[in-house]
Amino acid sequence: MSDIRLENLSKDFGSFRAVENVNLEIKSGELFSFLGPSGCGKTTLLRMLAGFEIPNTGKIQIGNKDITQLPAYRRQVNTIFQNYSLFPHMSVFDNVAFPLKIRKQPASTIKSSVLEMLSLVKMEDQHAKYPDQLSGGQKQRVAIARALINKPEVLLLDEPLAALDLKLRQHMLIELMNIHDLVGITFIYVTHDQGEAMSISDRVAVMNQGKIIQSGPPDDIYERPSSIFSAYFIGETNLISGTVSQVHDDYIELKCQIDKDEFLELDSTMHFTPLPGKELTMSLRPEKIAISRSKPRTQDDINFVRGTIEDILYLGTHTQYIVRVGKLRIRVFSQHKRVYFDEKALDWEEPVWLFWHDSDTWLIDEVASDTSPSGSDLEIASPYSRAVKKLGNQRI
Amino acid sequence: MKLNLSPAKLYKSLNLTIFTAVIVFLYIPILILVIFSFNDAKIITSWKGFTFKYYQLLLQNTDIKYAFQNTILIAVLSTLLSTVLGVLTALGLENKAFKGRKGIQLLIYIPLVIPDILMGVSLALLFNFVRINTGMFTVLIAHITFCISYTIIVIQSRLEGFDHSLVEAAMDLGAKPAQVFWKVKFPLMMPGIVAAALLAFTLSIDDFIITFFTSGRGFDTLPIYVEGTIRRGAITTINSLSTLMITFTLFLVVVSKRIRKIIL
Ligand SMILES: Nc1ncnc2c1ncn2[C@@H]1O[C@H](COP(=O)(O)OP(=O)(O)O)[C@@H](O)[C@H]1O
Numbered sequence: 028m029s030d031i032r033l034e035n036l037s038k039d040f041g042s043f044r045a046v047e048n049v050n051l052e053i054k055s056g057e058l059f060s061f062l063g064p065s066g067c068g069k070t071t072l073l074r075m076l077a078g079f080e081i082p083n084t085g086k087i088q089i090g091n092k093d094i095t096q097l098p099a100y101r102r103q104v105n106t107i108f109q110n111y112s113l114f115p116h117m118s119v120f121d122n123v124a125f126p127l128k129i130r131k132q133p134a135s136t137i138k139s140s141v142l143e144m145l146s147l148v149k150m151e152d153q154h155a156k157y158p159d160q161l162s163g164g165q166k167q168r169v170a171i172a173r174a175l176i177n178k179p180e181v182l183l184l185d186e187p188l189a190a191l192d193l194k195l196r197q198h199m200l201i202e203l204m205n206i207h208d209l210v211g212i213t214f215i216y217v218t219h220d221q222g223e224a225m226s227i228s229d230r231v232a233v234m235n236q237g238k239i240i241q242s243g244p245p246d247d248i249y250e251r252p253s254s255i256f257s258a259y260f261i262g263e264t265n266l267i268s269g270t271v272s273q274v275h276d277d278y279i280e281l282k283c284q285i286d287k288d289e290f291l292e293l294d295s296t297m298h299f300t301p302l303p304g305k306e307l308t309m310s311l312r313p314e315k316i317a318i319s320r321s322k323p324r325t326q327d328d329i330n331f332v333r334g335t336i337e338d339i340l341y342l343g344t345h346t347q348y349i350v351r352v353g354k355l356r357i358r359v360f361s362q363h364k365r366v367y368f369d370e371k372a373l374d375w376e377e378p379v380w381l382f383w384h385d386s387d388t389w390l391i392d393e394v395a396s397d398t399s400p401s402g403s404d405l406e407i408a409s410p411y412s413r414a415v416k417k418l419g420n421q422r423i
Numbered sequence: 424m425k426l427n428l429s430p431a432k433l434y435k436s437l438n439l440t441i442f443t444a445v446i447v448f449l450y451i452p453i454l455i456l457v458i459f460s461f462n463d464a465k466i467i468t469s470w471k472g473f474t475f476k477y478y479q480l481l482l483q484n485t486d487i488k489y490a491f492q493n494t495i496l497i498a499v500l501s502t503l504l505s506t507v508l509g510v511l512t513a514l515g516l517e518n519k520a521f522k523g524r525k526g527i528q529l530l531i532y533i534p535l536v537i538p539d540i541l542m543g544v545s546l547a548l549l550f551n552f553v554r555i556n557t558g559m560f561t562v563l564i565a566h567i568t569f570c571i572s573y574t575i576i577v578i579q580s581r582l583e584g585f586d587h588s589l590v591e592a593a594m595d596l597g598a599k600p601a602q603v604f605w606k607v608k609f610p611l612m613m614p615g616i617v618a619a620a621l622l623a624f625t626l627s628i629d630d631f632i633i634t635f636f637t638s639g640r641g642f643d644t645l646p647i648y649v650e651g652t653i654r655r656g657a658i659t660t661i662n663s664l665s666t667l668m669i670t671f672t673l674f675l676v677v678v679s680k681r682i683r684k685i686i687l
């Protein structure tokens with residue numbers, strides 16, 4: 028099979044490094060995503076794979092063939108462009124037939140493969156239309172058919188759903204997954220939308236400023252972020268700075284300053300072994316935290332924190348609480364389950380208990396700095412809460 | 424009848440009036456010319472009865488025949504050459520890495536604003552200086568010279584709207600550079616090329632001043648011939664000749680519309 032290997036791949040534009048030292052292996056048949064904010068170098072990386080940019084350093088291999096310097100038309104790699112790039116002077120049929128006509132296939136073969144491809148994307152009855160007569164979703168389907176007809180080894184998709192409206196986006200996402208299952212080739216998918224990347228991919232590579240921050244299956248990245256960036260960029264989280272105070276066999280005790288001389292003692296399970304005194308950052312997902320008026324039964328592997336509700340946002344499927352713990356603001360998501368509704372609803376400025384399992388205090392071997400998304404400011408657990416706080420103040 | 428003068432209505436009727444006036448001023452002279460080409464009189468003073476006489480005279484006139492052939496020959500050749508050169512230049516100027524781009528672009532714009540007479544005189548001087556005998560060849564060179572700026576600009580404006588990602592898409596799908604050009608870029612340039620060619624053709628057929636300075640004796644195009652004839656006072660065949668030319672132009676317009684429809 029033909030796995031894709033990226034080795035030390037870098038690309039500079041002038042003095043600006045758009046992609047920096049990317050090392051990655053993408054398995055044959057995988058649906059692999061690059062996820063990162065706009066401008067982080069996703070498109071540049073994809074263009075190197077397609078053959079539109081030549082890397083400054085590094086190597087791209089498909090199987091054991093080095094394609095780094097191969098021109099785009101010699102690669103078994105096809106692309107779905109961000110704006111579809113259908114040929115406006117050709118009908119849907121001719122657009123899809125283009126790759127075969129270029130290779131001078133006999134007309135009968137062309138006809139049957141084109142119709143087969145069009146039926147895969149459910150466009151067989153539109154084959155006589157021209158691109159300007161199609162909706163965005165239909166153009167997308169034609170672009171997919173056109174890119175797949177040559178049976179490439181890899182299909183590259185650059186933010187393919189960005190131009191579609193929300194409903195259609197969800198629909199096409201499922202359709203893309205189905206097509207991936209049907210054709211069985213490698214899909215490399217680029218997006219800045221974490222929802223898309225998480226739901227569609229076998230594996231995701233999180234990118235920032237040209238570098239791969241972390242790669243792995245979606246749940247792995249969500250549950251076990253290796254850096255502040257991936258914890259913050261994917262999903263929502265509370266980032267808390269702390270210092271290791273004691274290292275036990277199966278858990279770690281940490282100390283976090285929450286006021287002038289007030290400290291919080293938290294426990295965490297560990298996935299690496301830091302030395303006592305080490306400063307690091309904890310990521311605490313809002314949905315992992317339970318919130319209650321009464322103190323829960325004490326357990327060994329549970330963290331308890333006492334706080335005051337500062338803000339409540341009712342969001343339908345869940346409620347978001349902002350809870351003040353010293354200088355920290357901790358976000359908590361609480362689902363509305365009737366079975367737990369044994370007490371009257373929590374209120375503004377009410378003292379509450381927050382508690383969560385030790386293993387949900389996820390340690391990140393990184394100190395929050397000015398450039399990291401949480402900022403150096405200990406007071407704010409995540410910048411998002413700043414906006415929320417403002418909103419809350421207005422309401423009061 | 425009640426007069427209802429709402430602003431919208433007023434605007435509409437004003438629009439219609441202006442439109443009618445423009446049409447009248449544009450086409451009445453032409454209409455008169457066409458009608459009088461069938462007038463059975465030596466000079467246009469009054470209507471003396473219907474005749475095809477001048478059309479017959481026209482067809483028998485060998486000078487006109489030669490002038491017509493010359494005009495068409497020059498128009499076809501200069502259109503062909505200036506369009507081909509226009510395509511090549513426009514494509515060449517697309518290359519952003521090309522240093523002299525801005526300067527050449529300026530040189531292309533200048534002939535559009537230079538008065539024809541200046542161009543005619545300067546070309547005549549040039550031909551004289553390098554001792555090329557005036558005649559068909561010099562007229563052809565002159566026509567290409569003034570057409571090429573137009574063809575380049577028309578084709579460039581078409582290229583400006585060109586979506587470069589289509590080239591990448593074609594390459595991505597396996598098209599080699601030559602195939603990309605002939606299957607994607609060229610067909611998409613085609614409307615611009617046709618527009619440029621039609622423009623060059625009409626400019627060439629139409630030109631009097633520059634041709635006048637570069638043709639010398641013995642090589643007349645239709646405009647030159649017409650001018651000479653009118654100067655001698657023989658106006659009647661000119662009416663019929665003009666009518667034929669108008670018909671031909673109308674035919675060209677219709678054809679170009681058709682071509683555009685097919686291409687786009
Ligand atoms: N051809 C180019 N010349 C100069 N800079 C470029 C070029 N292409 C991309 N860049 C820069 O490289 C960075 C990454 O761009 P891109 O790969 O398009 O990001 P993304 O697709 O993740 O939004 C951006 O800062 C962009 O401005």
Ligand SMILES: [Mg+2]
Nearest residue numbers: 069070185186
């Ligand atoms: Mg991009």
